[in-house]
Amino acid sequence: MVTKKIELNIKVNNKDYKLLVSPNKRLLDVLREDLGLNGVKEGCGIGECGACTIVMNGKNICSCMVLAGQAEGAEIITIEGLTGPEGELHPLQEAFMETGAVQCGFCTPGMILSSLVLLRNNPSPTKEEIRAAISGNFCRCTGYQQIIEAVQLAAEKMRKGGVKVNG
Amino acid sequence: MISYEFLTSKKIEEALDYLDKFSKVQILAGGTDLLVNIHKESPRLPHFDYLLDISNIPELKFITLVKNFIEIGPLVTHFRLIEEPLIKGNFPILSTAAQTIGSVQIRNRGTIGGNIVNASPAADLLPPLIALKAEVVLTSKKSERILSLEKFLTGPYKTKLQADELLTKIKIPLLGDGYYTDFQKIGRRKALSIARLNLALVTKIDEKGVFHDTRVVPGSATPYPQSFPVTEESVNGKSIFNIDLEEIGEIVSKEMVSITGERWSTPYKKPAIATLIKRALEKIIKEAKTNEN
Numbered sequence: 001m002v003t004k005k006i007e008l009n010i011k012v013n014n015k016d017y018k019l020l021v022s023p024n025k026r027l028l029d030v031l032r033e034d035l036g037l038n039g040v041k042e043g044c045g046i047g048e049c050g051a052c053t054i055v056m057n058g059k060n061i062c063s064c065m066v067l068a069g070q071a072e073g074a075e076i077i078t079i080e081g082l083t084g085p086e087g088e089l090h091p092l093q094e095a096f097m098e099t100g101a102v103q104c105g106f107c108t109p110g111m112i113l114s115s116l117v118l119l120r121n122n123p124s125p126t127k128e129e130i131r132a133a134i135s136g137n138f139c140r141c142t143g144y145q146q147i148i149e150a151v152q153l154a155a156e157k158m159r160k161g162g163v164k165v166n167g
Numbered sequence: 168m169i170s171y172e173f174l175t176s177k178k179i180e181e182a183l184d185y186l187d188k189f190s191k192v193q194i195l196a197g198g199t200d201l202l203v204n205i206h207k208e209s210p211r212l213p214h215f216d217y218l219l220d221i222s223n224i225p226e227l228k229f230i231t232l233v234k235n236f237i238e239i240g241p242l243v244t245h246f247r248l249i250e251e252p253l254i255k256g257n258f259p260i261l262s263t264a265a266q267t268i269g270s271v272q273i274r275n276r277g278t279i280g281g282n283i284v285n286a287s288p289a290a291d292l293l294p295p296l297i298a299l300k301a302e303v304v305l306t307s308k309k310s311e312r313i314l315s316l317e318k319f320l321t322g323p324y325k326t327k328l329q330a331d332e333l334l335t336k337i338k339i340p341l342l343g344d345g346y347y348t349d350f351q352k353i354g355r356r357k358a359l360s361i362a363r364l365n366l367a368l369v370t371k372i373d374e375k376g377v378f379h380d381t382r383v384v385p386g387s388a389t390p391y392p393q394s395f396p397v398t399e400e401s402v403n404g405k406s407i408f409n410i411d412l413e414e415i416g417e418i419v420s421k422e423m424v425s426i427t428g429e430r431w432s433t434p435y436k437k438p439a440i441a442t443l444i445k446r447a448l449e450k451i452i453k454e455a456k457t458n459e460n
Contacts, residue, residue, distance in 0.1 A: 050270065061276050067202070069220055114272075135270055137270075
């Protein structure tokens, strides 16, 4: 069965796109292949590891579990969207580097995006709340402790600096 | 690679037209089960020619109070079941169960309707929904029918949904005064675990401390979630002051084995299910005693 390509209108990192894609393609593949956003990683491909986490319409979701055709009209943030216009890093990105929360780095984009959604809804999370918020993101370098510290540090930076979270 | 034609609709009517017009249509909602099966090319996946995406139908995303029922649209996500005051206030058991599903990412995407129609033996929402006597509204282009959720399920991953029907509403009758509920789950880990065993308990405790209208629905214990009438009757009429929890534990284990027979997992599940019902009853009894004082 041949699937006709569809026109897909999505907003990614505050930029509007009109794409011609196969509706059966996963959103993950559209972001990586059609838009070149390689910060979105594919891990398990079945919604368990969180490496492909993106923010879609304000919620962190696994982009391997959404078909392109389902994303029509969606607003999406990927890790690439966190950096400012002059290349300045987001407090979460800074904090991840400062606390040594990045080892191999494969889980980092997903970790940061899950943390972004957490901090948007809860600017002063407890350790337990951070753990719960990133429990759908696996780090196989086992660096969870530093990641939790990074989120705490980012929260502090953002509270002090009055930084408005992107997106 | 599985190939199919993608259909999408923004309105119930349009979706029903597709279901009426085409055959071999697979409905896609939150995708947290279906897209895994497509990706893995699971043998459990029936052959389909069309994939009908209903995830962007706003009409299927409501939670409302209508007379003595809470009505829930099938596209309500697990996240909303946790957050919505109407659910938390009336059916905390449903919020608790939704909280145990998958991860934040899965709860943001997975839906109550998907959990019901997928009909996994380990579905976390099915035991509480059956214990709450939920009903499902099935709509086709030509007709509409209402079934109790318990009757809707016919086997593991099997339901009475016809090829031209769409689940359009879940109705849950409000519990009256004096009702208590609890949900227990055992998984291998906290996040992202498929239930090894879960159990929903709904019961009414009168002013004398006597149990009535008890509903016990374990999940992952039987081929598909169903109520345990023998256990329910053994709780009814007992008092919160002297109920023998060990005895109830034995009864629920026996009832499970009477349905499933002895299986490889039985030596584990017998004491585990007994523990779950004891934990649920202990919690409810404590709550009832606190309310009394």
